[in-house]
Amino acid sequence: DGGITQSPKYLFRKEGQNVTLSCEQNLNHDAMYWYRQDPGQGLRLIYYSQIVNDFQKGDIAEGYSVSREKKESFPLTVTSAQKNPTAFYLCASSIPPGQGITNYGYTFGSGTRLTVV
């Protein structure tokens, strides 16, 4: 079955440590997105990529980095520069906008809960 796999489900980070969240999709989608979810704030866009080897900052990119070396994979690194990383992180994919489809929408992964210890 096609879908998005995020791992790990739970992740604990020590102060000053970088951690990487995995996101893999087998939907053949070109576009991928990372969102952060905090209580009472909805979801906010961290980074997005519309094609391999290209990505753009979202609204809250500071303290995060990404790579897009393969179409299927869009890992997110939470660096030590991110001062408040405890949150729920969601990855999503879609056919890129502008390709002439009408039933547009995201497919989401099941998320990673990151906690600073």
Next chain:
Amino acid sequence: AQTVTQSQPEMSVQEAETVTLSCTYDTSESNYYLFWYKQPPSRQMILVIRQEAYKQQNATENRFSVNFQKAAKSFSLKISDSQLGDTAMYFCAFMKHPLYSGNTGKLIFGQGTTLQVKP
């Protein structure tokens, strides 16, 4: 910049009754998509319903329907015959129409409404 506002942080409804979740948005765009997503306790985001702004007819998916008022920039979700499995957080979201070139595909979310369906 576009914004999405959900003014009801929490709501509850008795099983089999009808409930309406409110959403308002602000945009200068004339063509766009609006979505309702459901996030149950498993935290998996599930698309409930989608509305294209240029379509005047309100979208319907089984027990879920929307009341789309473009002039008022309002997009409410009605859940009929509520079921225990409808218990979840519901997010309203906005996106510029995907057919416009240069569109990033960014979804702008509201703060969410937690719905509790009581037996």
